[in-house]
Amino acid sequence: MHCWLLFHRELRRGVPEAAEVFRFQQSAAQAGIRLDVLNPRDFELIVDSTEGWSAVYQGRKLAKPDLIIPRTGSETSYFTLAVLRHFERQGIAMVNSPAAVEAVADKLQTLQILSGAGIPIPKTILGKFPVDVGVIERELGFPVVVKTLRGTRGNGVLLCANREQFNDLANLLDGAQSGTDFIFQQYVQASHGRDVRVLVINGRAVAAMERRSTDGSFKSNISLGGVGTAFEPPPDMAELAVRVANVLGLDVAGVDILLDSNGYRICEANSSPGFQGLEKACHISVPDAIFSAMRDRLGLPTSVRRRSSWQTFFAGLATQSPCVWTVAHP
Template sequence: MKGWILYKTAQSSLSPEAYEIHRFIDVAKKKGIEIEVVCPDQFDLVVTREDRKSILLDGKTVPLPDFLLPRMGAGTSYFGMAVIRHLERLGVYTVNSAQCIDTVKDKLYSQQILAENNLPVPRTMLGKYPIDDELVEKYLKFPLVVKTLSGSMGKGVFLCESKSQFNDLMGLIHVTNPKLNIILQEFIETSRGKDLRVFVVGGRPIACIERSSSDNNFKANFSRGGQVTELAMTPEIKWLATETAKLFGLEIAGIDLLFDGRHFKVCEANSSPGFKGIESCCDIDVADEIYNFIKIRLGRFED
């Protein structure tokens, strides 16, 4: 079985910090899977009816893989998305699909989908200029969270504790990038500095961790130095994670949940979730779980 991992850099340029990619490479060797890490810049796409000759890797026509594993998430560029769509059109099994990646990249659209299907989410507004801070305060109150429409690992997320702080941030954004699309979101106080990450593979939650800030920051991302501990999944946690992944069509997903008193709200879904934090405190091999799922989907039980 042969697979490509679509990443921001090629295999020859991988940094030691690319934990998940190195794990995929190491586990693939143990399972006898031929894996290659490729980046969008290596591809050329040709619109032609000669399907197998319509995609070039490093300027050459090469045998296509059995599967593609995109690992760029919210950072997937237009060209990266075009590569994924093209390989899908050629019949390469892709985990996750271009449509799913594109959907969860847009944080407002994904919140609309969740709300439409009656899943608990923080109240959310699309920011537009000029900002009506009275309207914002009426519907969201302060403090509130300001997010860029696309982002990951806690980047592009700010907490405004007061109206004056909010207006200062809006003024800065307006001066530096008036076309920036942002969303404004209710701040869930009971989840300050902590949240849950549930890892879902093939519709099955396989692990759950609680992430907590180590520097009194309201964000708890492991990539930002947050602490992680394994958490036993309740039926509510399992249901929210499973339903969220299902709504977005994600076969591999990292579902982030916020503590809302004794219950939870869905914060967001990630199409290319990291799993260093999960493997650091849970007795689970995430890369192995993902490869086993891919084998089942491809019917490669004998491999």
């Protein structure tokens, strides 16, 4: 199998999301998969109705891959979407599709799609200037969550405890008028500092972890110091995560679920979820799971592979803390 992984940052240690790319490289090498890591900005996008396959990268033509894995998430630019659409129209399988990547890059669009499908979400208002504090207080109450539409890894999210704090923030936003769009969202008290990340691959919930903050913050992101532990969700939670991925058209999704007092609410979904914390908590290889699922979907033969250090590690832990389970979409 020949794969491209599209990554928009410099590939070096310490760069956000680079660790996941290194894991894909490690898994591909062990599986006998050819994996090329490419920056979408380095493609020359040439659209010509007289040509068949067209891929020019840093001045040279590339052979057609079997699969493209975008790892640009909520930071996916218009240029990257154009590149993805170009190759999608040329028949290349993708995990995930450009339409799905675009839909979940915008938090409000994600929530609009989910609410239209009857999936529970926190009540949300799109911010506008000047901010009408009365509307926020009437519709959402306080505390209230404030988010940028394209934040990632927990950045661009804060909690306003009361009207006074919100007034200060509103005045700051009104004065800045920076062009950054915000949403205001209902605060789910029962899930303060706690949520569940469910990994869905090809219509199956394959692993989950509970994330908790360690400093009293309402945010539980691992990237912000939260801790993750293996979690076996009830069937209705697993089925909800699968349904979210299906509604959003995601082959691979990290679905973040808030624990409400009378059920669940979907916080967000990610098209290229970080998985360092999930692998550590659940003792699975996420790239292996993705490659295996996509190989099956594409009907490609399984390569003979040697046992990797990760497989050895997981095998040693398998009897201690099993965490891998599957819930198929009905």
